[in-house]
Amino acid sequence: MRAFPFLVLIGITFLASVLEITARKSYRDVLTHGRKLFFTSRHSIHLPGWLPDSNSWDDQIYPSWRKNDIRWKHCWKGGKVVAHLTNDGPTLVGANVTFAVMLEFPKCQKEDDNGDIIYDSNCKNASSFFPGQYVYNWTSWIDDYGWFNCTKFTKCNIFPDGHPVPRHTEWRRKNFIYIWHTQGQYYQQTGGSKMMLSVNTTNITLADHMMELSVYRKNHHGKNKYIPITTASDPYTVTDKIPVFVTISQKSKCKNDENVYIKNLKMIFNVKIQDPSNYLKKAAITYRWNFDDGNESVSKVRTTTHNYTMLGQYTPTLTVEAIIPVPCSSIKTTTMSPTTTTPNPTSATGSPMTMGNTNSTRRPMQLARRRTPCLDCYISRYGYFKTNITIVDGILEMKIVQMTSVQVATQPLANSMVDFVVTCNGSIPTDVCTVIADKSCMVPKNIICDPIKAADICHFTLRRGFNQSGIYCVNITLSDNTSLAVASTLVSVKGTNCINCPPLPRGHSSWTLRVLGGGGCFKLTGSSNATIQQTILILGACLVILIIGVTGLFYRRYKEYIPVNRQENVGQRQMVVNGENSSVYFNSLKAVLFTASNEKSPLLKNAPGIN
DSSP, X not given: OTTHHHHHHHHHHHHHHHHHHHHOEEHHHHHHTTOOOSSOOOOOOOOTTOEXXXXXXXXXXXXXXXXXXXXXXXXXXXXXXXXXXXXXXXXXXXXXXXXXXXXXXXXXXXXXXXXXXXXXXXXXOOTTSOTTOEEEOHHHHXXXXXXXXXXXXXXXXXXXXXXXXXXXXXXXXXXXXXXXXXXXXXXXXXXOSEEEEEEEOTTSOSSEEEEEEEEEEEOSSOTTOEEEEEEEXXXXXXXXXXXXXXXXXXXXXXXXXXXXXXXXSOEEEEEEEOOTTOTTTTOEEEEEEEOSSSOEEEESSSEEEXXXXXXXXXXXXXXXXEEEEEOGGGSOOOOOOOOBOOOOOOOTTOOSOOOOOSSSBOOOOEEEEXXXXXXXXXXXXXXXXXXXXXXXXXXXXXXXXXXXXXXXXXXXTTOEEEEEEEEEEESOOXXXXXXXXXXXXXXXXXXXXXXXXXXSSSEEEEEEEEOSOEEEEEEEEEEOSSBEEEEEEEEEEOOXXXXXXXXXXXXXXXXXXXXXXXXXXXXEEEEOHHHHHHHHHHHHXXXXXXXXXXXXXXXXXXXXXXXXXXXXXXTTTEEEOOSHHHHHHHHHHHHHHOSSOOOSSOTTTTOTTOO
């Protein structure tokens, strides 16, 4: 009987030990919340820097809550924190997959430059708090419970597995604990409200996987405790096929039917490879196109063009081959067996899509040797794209070939009418729209759309009216079910007796609209009686001056020499003198008045009596 209390004590101690071992949690239990992960089946690889999720989790410092636990409602002041977790996959095996997380705080809360959480002073709805005050003052908490004030280092500034939190240069600004979990392993770090994490996929299984994330914050009231604030998860894919995206574009193509393109019009195929970590930076990449019309293309550039000349449905396909140089020591010399795969659903729109397989059998990953000093081996990776398109007739080329001013007798005071003669090639349009805008072509003033009567050729006249003077940008658009064409021109209009016309210039009696050759523009010319009279007077004066000048010219050239004879007629007071004294006198006078003679052929050179 004396030994009974001793046996009871031993039993209680053993039971407590069993309960403690049973109650101990691991990372796997906490981060998966006891559920099974269907994305990952085996975890036989090791990620550098990561630890196995079988390690124990300190639930006293980092409590774990179930999804519906009521304590989630009080883990953050003012509302709920949401973690937005994304990745840049799908990822080619061997490349890095990068995860990015951003914490979204309740309304009117934000993180300041010191890493503290404050109320936003610019927030409009700030009735329930005081703008500018702290939600969580981490700086104050660090001053009280930082490394220098921690008396027991096994309980301060540690991760859930007991490892110490690294002390770096910006440790005061990183006040959240991030616990990442994938591939049966975990990674823990501190950070702010935004974080990024890259994982190399060289040894990860080709499959779909899941990344789990738990975020904790520091607790003001308990210096040795952290509070969970949110969780998130994000699936990611590791593949041995190059992620390929293709965009197809074409000028004059309507957007309402993206898988329909126009015959005899160049199509642009632009390829984009999903490689954010630049894994293929040094690879030799080849793009092989099969346009399904008997034409193929092999190129080293990502953009190619093609012109379909026949109507019908086609299935263009693309095969991308990347030859990646790698050290032979980093991989094993193996070849994957060919496997039958089902192509991913391809969009009939030709919009960006991934890895559409053109064949039912996937090419094996190949490994070959190269005789180079540094890189002796290379591996080949392939990516595929396939889509369905329809080629139809469309409006190809549109021109405004003529513009004519028209005076309408029935509406002499309403509009200045202009006829636009428009032609196009290809299919016959069904609708025409005219946009009349200001001279900058930015502010529309009027939009008119009309159906076009059925015709055999694309040649018609479009009449439009302008009820106000000014310079206009006229945009004419022809369209049908699959295509459209646009032509524009500038028109300067001053309507005769038009409504809302500006005042006539001084002396002008009317506005006149006339067509200027070559530019297709219309310009105002003014007319008035006063202006016409002034023009006639100026022209008359010019004519008189011209006649006088011509008369003088002919007179000087054809005038006849007449000798001067001596005549005396006293009664009539008329005297003509021809004597030596008179000659001397006149010669002296001529020498004074005319210092030099301008005559080229003097008529009196050989005349008698002239010295």
